[in-house]
Amino acid sequence: MTTEVILGRINELLQHILRELDGDMTAAAILRIKELLRQIVGELERAGLRRLSSTRTAGQDYLDLSDGRFVPASSEAMARLRETTAEETREDEECAVCLKSYEEGVEISAMPCSHEFHDGCIRRWLAISRLCPLCRFALQA
Numbered sequence: 001m002t003t004e005v006i007l008g009r010i011n012e013l014l015q016h017i018l019r020e021l022d023g024d025m026t027a028a029a030i031l032r033i034k035e036l037l038r039q040i041v042g043e044l045e046r047a048g049l050r051r052l053s054s055t056r057t058a059g060q061d062y063l064d065l066s067d068g069r070f071v072p073a074s075s076e077a078m079a080r081l082r083e084t085t086a087e088e089t090r091e092d093e094e095c096a097v098c099l100k101s102y103e104e105g106v107e108i109s110a111m112p113c114s115h116e117f118h119d120g121c122i123r124r125w126l127a128i129s130r131l132c133p134l135c136r137f138a139l140q141a
């Protein structure tokens with residue numbers, strides 16, 4: 001790929017991020033922005049800027065967003081989430097992370113504050129922030 005193509009891709013991804021930042025900063029928006037940033041880093045790495053990721057120890061997420069505002073939940077706290085399976089589709093309720101309803105058979109996890117989310121959604125979120133997306137109840141860091 002030429003430099004122009006890569007810069008064009010990065011510009012496109014940045015435009016997406018700017019649009020997300022204009023909207024409500026929901027948990028879903030932050031996860032989408034994180035994914036867009038990951039794609040930008042991927043483009044830069046393909047362009048040869050490999051040092052971007054080697055400045056941190058292997059396996060560490062260099063887009064962990066842990067700038068003090070976002071503190072991830074501990075794995076112990078995540079292990080204590082109460083997991084259930086939706087016995088029927090719950091059209092009237094939606095997961096505050098992905099804004100989709102609960103389909104029959106899907107894994108649901110409840111925080112200690114008793115707010116429920118898709119298991120995958122809340123785990124992705126808690127890896128970024130230990131605060132409940134709905135009421136900001138704090139899990140142990």
Ligand SMILES: [Zn+2]
Pocket residue numbers: 095096097098099100117118121
């Ligand atoms: Zn969800």
Ligand SMILES: [Zn+2]
Pocket residue numbers: 111113114115132133134135136137
């Ligand atoms: Zn809550």
